[in-house]
Amino acid sequence: MPAFVVVGRKVCTDGNFSLNDLTGSTGRLDVLLRCVNSAFMLSNDIRRDIDLYLVLMGEPDPPRTLRLCGSELKYLNPDERSTGALVKNALMKKPDEGWTMSTPGIYVAKMGLPGVLAELQGRRLVYLKEEGAPISDVVLSQNDIFVLGGKEDLSPEDEKTVSAWPVTLKISLGPKSLHADHCITVALNALDRL
């Protein structure tokens, strides 16, 4: 089962934002909300065989990670506003040790990228990056972990974490630099067509 890990370097880590302003005051949470849509939405269906991790590193209390499990998800709709409401609820929780459930299929934990990857050991990491090898040169696997930046590139520390992974593949999805949600759509389509 593929996992996607998207890092939002400036995305807010509490739920004190307005659903009428998902772009400015949230550190571009909207980018990650579109990633939720791309990861799970099919026509009249939800991809049940995907896990998505949203790593939030903005103020006031980083790190925070949301884990969305396709197999358990409920109440997910495709629009940004309703997904924003689910994320807002999750960020209102104060997680203790490990994962705290917010709504079905959505969990929150006080961890960053190293903590997330520690839970995914033994699998190949595919780092989506403009200067990587063309996707046409690579055979993807349903067991890959896809890591990518949200609005910003990964931090130098997170780059190091990725580089230190036992098996890492850096791949590019095409000649143009795409938004994170579009990257997920293209990668999933490549997996669908395997």
Next chain:
Amino acid sequence: MPAFVVVGRKVCTDGNFSLNDLTGSTGRLDVLLRCVNSAFMLSNDIRRDIDLYLVLMGEPDPPRTLRLCGSELKYLNPDERSTGALVKNALMKKPDEGWTMSTPGIYVAKMGLPGVLAELQGRRLVYLKEEGAPISDVVLSQNDIFVLGGKEDLSPEDEKTVSAWPVTLKISLGPKSLHADHCITVALNALDRL
């Protein structure tokens, strides 16, 4: 230059909707707003070489088509709400003959799919449909017109219009039924990699 034509069979044809409810009362305008994002948004850039037509067939005054010209577009941001505001402005206009400009790069006209296609004569039409030939069997062209349904399939009348087109190719983007915006992302990625 590729053109995308998305038909929203139930999408509202006036601007009397709330930006806080882009899904319910609009006949699923949100689907088309995400198509705008997919068609134009690149990382820190806009695709200038795309035209997108949104054909709206819902109440109260169908047909209405919005034409978004990448070469002229201004004020476009990736989130649904701000694009919804641009569309709301355009739908407040009462178009006369031909195209009426709303904001730079966004035009509105009182026409449906036949009217749109009449402006694109001489080009190949690629109809994106689940039961079409696999995209891997086809060589796309930068001059193709891509036609697809928004939340619903095309109406029988629009299907006839597509079938009557001199050169029509029916293609499928993969084994899963995708949302319209994801179809645009995948098709553009295929064009990028030509």
